[in-house]
Amino acid sequence: MLVLNDDQVMLQDAARGFVSEKAPVAALRKIRDEKVTDGFDRDLWRSMAEMGWTGVLVPEDQGGLGFGFVGAGVICEEMGRTLTASPFLSTAMMAATALSRAGSPAQKERWLPAIVAGEAVIAAAVDEGRRHDPAGTAMRAERHGNGFRLSGTKTYVVDGQAADAVLVAARTAGAAGETGGLSLFLVETGTKGLSSERLSTLDSRGAAELTFDGVEVTADAVVGEVDDGFPLLEVVLGAGRAGLAAELSGNAQESFGRTMAYLRERKQFGRTIGAFQALQHRAAHLFCEVEVARSAVLAALQALDTDPAGASLAVSVAKSKASSVARLAAQEAVQMHGGIGMTDAIDIGLFMKRMQVASTLYGDADFHADRVARARGF
Amino acid sequence: MDALEAFRRETRAWLDANCPAEMRTPVSGDDDICWGGRNFVFKSEAQKVWLTRMAARGWTVPGWPKEYGGGGLSHEEVKVLKEEMRAIGARSPLESFGIWMLGPALLAFGSEAQKQEHLPRIARGEIRWCQGYSEPNAGSDLASLQTRAEDAGDHFVVTGSKIWTSYADKADMIFCLVRTDFSAPKHLGISFLLFDMTWAGVSTKPILLISGKSPFCETFFDGVTVPKANLVGTLNRGWDIAKYLLTHEREMIGGGGGGLLGGRSPGQVAANEIGTDGEGKLADAFLRADVARAEVDALAFAATMARYKDEAASGGKGVGDRSAVLKYYGTELNKRRHELLMRAAGHEGLEWEGARSNDGERPRGWLRTKANSIEGGTSEVMLDIVAKRLLQLPNA
Incomplete structure (x- = not known):
């Protein structure tokens, strides 16, 4: 059934209430204006942990709630509506997925309770250039004694500026462009040779460029299989892509909703502008697109709960569609607001900026349309 | 094992x-579809057997x-039945306006006698229905229809004409909107009548379309x-x-846009016809990008149809407005799909008659889809409904 169950509806209500009270758009403005280095509010993150959100993807027998991807997506969607800044995507979705599925007993013991408690932030370091291209990973992890030595640069690492550890994809064999030969490592950010440069980004949340200059780690740092990390990386990225798609759906719904409110209130030529058919049809078309994106997102989240390794088609449909629809929603929002939509005084521009970041991360609309084409045999 | 699995x-x-x-x-x-009706000629024994067996279980209208x-x-x-039929490529045993449109309306508004008389005959494919809605001067503004039904004591006398009546020349009966009160506001003087196409005074004339085919008629x-x-x-209600x-x-017509899922997608057709590069990618980068975007939309739209139906079922009501x-998005998608198929066809899409093109199957199909965003309410009327x-x- 492509509907939320009762538990998921309760979670949605709780999330909506929480973010509208504790993390409205004004909270993001505060992070921006006060130049908060982390890119999020650590007190808010602890409150999210108290709500149980940090354990939403951690199985119950490992101390989490085991609410699944639909539950996680519901939270992302609500955070998308209020532009809530938090390490939920990196830590509670991507890192929790990697560790709970493929972490060693020692890694689980060390990190999962800390994630659930809201005490650890773990960033995923995948991309190395301007295009998202996981198979194109060039960063080397050369065998060194009993461990590995990592050398290379990772860019646009989400929450990397605030992370306690980084889940990093590096090449233990093969050449850039090959899916074989990749391995995942969990590296604490204080490790010698690892340096971080904070990037100031248009969504005010920041990111990091991480340089690994011969960073030495033991074999215990490997998450999953050496040389065969790509399938796990795909599952971890699947979690991130679906989370972003859900957030983009929330972003689109909110900028659409604010635009409809404006159409009902603004008067020109002696009447409410929402009465003009030229605007009504644009609004109606956009509503249809937003509805279609919402469906694709729910289908992807359910597919991930059913079979994470078999969900890549549904996830790519969702990420592609939600990215392009949130873009349309942001553009239409600014245009239909007119001049006021261009000002920093109202929030519409903030939705557009976050849309640009979220739609680009982990594959944009084109990247995922290409994956859909491959999956469908052309 | 739960009951659904059993x-x-x-x-x-x-x-x-x-x-x-x-x-x-x-x-x-x-012409390969089983439409049923008094005069229907089965194309094969298998088609007849399949209808009979499915109807006996009530599965033509599950x-x-x-x-x-x-x-x-x-x-x-019902979803399980459809999934299992799809899994073996089973055809629908019966298609009809009785199943899609009149049946649901009779279930909601019909008298017990009307349900008993008409629904089982629809289910068994014995009566083929057509729809008397549009008129020459009542298209998008359907409620301005002028076909009149005069009260003559125990019966009505119906006079007027309808247009765009799908398959009226093949139908046994018609469900028809008529005006029974000319003094009331236009929406409040309309009644819904059922009658037989063989009765005295009914005649039909097929309309030749740009596709060279005549699925629609004028009905007098x-x-x-x-x-x-x-x-x-x-x-009057x-x-x-x-x-x-x-x-x-509208739900039914919109479902045509999911056609990308049922059969091969335009991408697969084009890859087969144009060829692929070393990576297996369609060897026309412009077409591939456009088809890929259409494919994303089609898959997302299929999820939307499923979600709306699931929400309606769990809320105990219909899809409603x-x-x-669905109608707007699905029909625009289907038009896009046929544009892509024509781009894939190139010169091969230009033949109108002849065996190698199955008498221009692709261009005729392409032309037919241009009606999708007109019939059953134009895209613009759909956008009005969404907006209002x-x-x-x-309102303006």
Whole structure:
């Protein structure tokens, strides 16, 4: 059934209430204006942990709630509506997925309770250039004694500026462009040779460029299989892509909703502008697109709960569609607001900026349309 | 094993034993579809056997109540049946306007006698229905229709004409909107009548379309006598039924956009016809990008149809005004799909007659889809419905 169950509806209500009270758009403005280095509010993150959100993807027998991807997506969607800044995507979705599925007993013991408690932030370091291209990973992890030595640069690492550890994809064999030969490592950010440069980004949340200059780690740092990390990386990225798609759906719904409110209130030529058919049809078309994106997102989240390794088609449909629809929603929002939509005084521009970041991360609309084409045999 | 899983197993076994091999191949076109009706000529023995077996179980209309010829299945069971049929490529045993449109309207508004008389015959494919809605001067503004039904004591006398009546020349009966009160506001003087296409005064004339085919007719009523027992619902309140029925029609027409899922996608067709590069990618980068985007939209739209139906089922109501979303999006998608198929065809899409093109199957199909965003309410009317009823934007 492509509907939320009762538990998921309760979670949605709780999330909506929480973010509208504790993390409205004004909270993001505060992070921006006060130049908060982390890119999020650590007190808010602890409150999210108290709500149980940090354990939403951690199985119950490992101390989490085991609410699944639909539950996680519901939270992302609500955070998308209020532009809530938090390490939920990196830590509670991507890192929790990697560790709970493929972490060693020692890694689980060390990190999962800390994630659930809201005490650890773990960033995923995948991309190395301007295009998202996981198979194109060039960063080397050369065998060194009993461990590995990592050398290379990772860019646009989400929450990397605030992370306690980084889940990093590096090449233990093969050449850039090959899916074989990749391995995942969990590296604490204080490790010698690892340096971080904070990037100031248009969504005010920041990111990091991480340089690994011969960073030495033991074999215990490997998450999953050496040389065969790509399938796990795909599952971890699947979690991130679906989370972003859900957030983009929330972003689109909110900028659409604010635009409809404006159409009902603004008067020109002696009447409410929402009465003009030229605007009504644009609004109606956009509503249809937003509805279609919402469906694709729910289908992807359910597919991930059913079979994470078999969900890549549904996830790519969702990420592609939600990215392009949130873009349309942001553009239409600014245009239909007119001049006021261009000002920093109202929030519409903030939705557009976050849309640009979220739609680009982990594959944009084109990247995922290409994956859909491959999956469908052309 | 839960009850639904048990139902799935039984269904799979029954379909395997009862669906003829010929009925597990794709239909080749409109004339390969089983429409039923008094004058229907089965194309094969297998087509007839398949209809008879499915109708005996009520599975031509699996969600209708058993007492009216349906299968009495729940929403979830209907989905399982459809999934299992799709899994073996089983054809629909029967298509008809009776199933899609009149049946749901009679279930909601018909008298017990009308349900008993008409629903089982629809379910068994014995009567083929057509729809008397549009008129030459009542297209998008349907409620301004002028076909009149005069009260003549125990019967009505119907006079006027309809247009765009799908398959009127092949239909046995018509469900028809008529004006019964000329003094009331236009929406409040309309009634919903059922009558037989063989009755005195009814005639039809096919309309030749740009596709070279004639799926639609003009239909004329010259003093047709219709018993009052054939009035559905309340006199002068036929517009309520008309709108209800239109939501089903729009949902059905919109479903055509999911056609990308049923058969091969334009991408697969094009890859087959144009060829692929070393990576298996369609060897026309511009076309591939456009098809890929259409494919994303088609898959997301299929999820939307499923979500709306699931939400409607769990809320115990119909899709309602959101059928306008499905109709708008699905038909625009289907037009896009055929544009892509024509781009893939290139010169091969230019032949109109001849065996190698199956008499221009592709261009004729492409031209036919241009009506998708007109029939059953234009895209612009759908956007009006979304804006006014779903978004509650103000009137001009």
